[in-house]
Amino acid sequence: MTKKEVLLEINHLKTYFPVKRKSMKEEKKVVKAVDDVSIEIYRGETLGIVGESGSGKSTFGRAILKLVEPTEGEILYKGQQIQHLKGNKLQKYRNQMQMIFQDPFSSLNPRMKVGAIIEEPMALQLTLTKEQRKKRVKELLQKVGLSEDTMHKFPHEFSGGQRQRIGIARALAVNPEFIIADEPVSALDVSVQSQVLNLLMDLQDEFHLTYLFISHDLSVVKHISDRVAVLYLGRIVEIGTKNELYANPLHPYTKALLSAIPIVNFDEPKQAIPLQGELPSPMNPPVGCVFHTRCPFVMEKCHQVRPTMEEMNEHQRVACFLYDK
Template sequence: MGDKEKLLEVQNLKKYFPVKGGVLQRTVGNVKAVDDVSFDVFKGETLGIVGESGSGKSTLGRTILRLLDPTEGKILFEGDDISTLSNRKMRPYRKDMQMVFQDPYASLNPRMSVGEIIEEPLIVQKVLSKKDRKDKVVDLLQKVGLPAEARDKYPHEFSGGQRQRIGIARSLTLNPKLIIGDEPVSALDVSVQSQVLNLMEDLQDEFNLTYLFIAHDLSVVKHISDRVGVMYLGKLAEIGPKHHIYNNPLHPYTRALLSAVPIPDVERKREKIKLKGELPSPSNPPTGCPFHTRCPEVHDRCKVELPELVHQGEGQYVACHLYTN
């Protein structure tokens, strides 16, 4: 990836939510939703971010888009530091960074027609004339596989898959460079999931898009991603090219996740790695490696010392003491 141009750089990003307690509602602790995460996203690629519920994936995506303000760290978009910009100064960047939300039912305004939903970003950013805006809406609807007549209908008149296509059309309105998909197919039927994923891949080529694709389903991420990052308890456990992560997972957590993915081959047997215990609370994470309380290969060092993300060759990084010295 050395010759590719960076679109997004995330440096030591943290997002903590204060926990209030007592009569005076003082801050008594923090939920460490994203805790010191760093990675790059290159132009034209799809970086998948996976992890179980509570790992901080969605908070990471929303913080990068500045829907949430970061607690610490930097977010560089095309080299510009956007991590501390005010809402007014963020406005020019909004058109280059868009989000496709998880729930196509909740993310569309039921009182607005589909045409109004897709046209709204153009009105907010004050681009194009009224006629050109209407033409653009029809063009985008056709690009996502919906008829022009759909613009006069309302969200409740469409199926889940069609609604997500409307959400994707809305995200494309301002010709963005980066789209963050926050579990964009997890609320859809399996048969519809592949159609939406194929659509997103086609649109990526046509519009020269870069994706940050957040999901908990490893088979979905494998289908669409070039590189994959694995999150656990607010931290990156492992990140690297897709074929390395799936064929040669290094972190015990990544191996456990992959062992749970069904194989469509009856003859092949894969031993399932069963993790003991529950995901610890992000408001009180364990000392040392955050995974040590459930890790089948835990050592004494893991309980006291936090492992750093170390390069293991060919773009694969892992945060595990099994690979440090």
């Protein structure tokens, strides 16, 4: 089997946010948004990240791009450490890693015309003439299914799906290799979601892109991803190929998530697995396994020891004592 090339390697990444104290006597507290995540992203693949709201998905993506500053850990892009880079040294990586944001309206400057929005990153990061930039803007609009006239209009003149296409064109403007898509279709109508997803897949093939696709919608993730990582309270509890993970989920949290997917074939009914209680606070995550407060299979060991990620087969790894060898 051909060995896959690692484009991005994340080792023990932590992103904590300090909580403002009401008085000097109050103990310092932090929100542990991302808590010791290690993962590899292979060139040309789409890695899906799923989990409940508040599980740290978006913060994880933003920490990789240093849109928020990681607290600890190592980020290697093509084998080069980038977590400590700043200023001009970081700038050269900006055109290789881009982001598509969740809300296509708030991520676009309402005072700028679409052509200027897409052209702006080129002017900052690429050595192109004004004519070359204009030509590329027109090409990118065509690639994402929009007309040339789009460049002369403002974002408010478009629908949500069209605005997200503009956001995709802006992300492609500087010829990136790696794109983080943070809930790119969650704000869109269902009828438009499939169009945008198929567009992303077509662009991936054409431009040889690598995606980190963040979503809470398991059906969407299954459609677009090659591998899927399940995040709970800032920690990865299971990762595997989409076929293996969806057909044979191992972690109790993964099973509960998949059981919540709406049924399409009523001839094959399935029983939802309800989770007891609420998601614990990331300011005070449970000791040991972070899922033990809601797990139906909790053991005494789960209260004290944090399970490590173990390889169960060629395509799947899980952090759970139910599979302790």
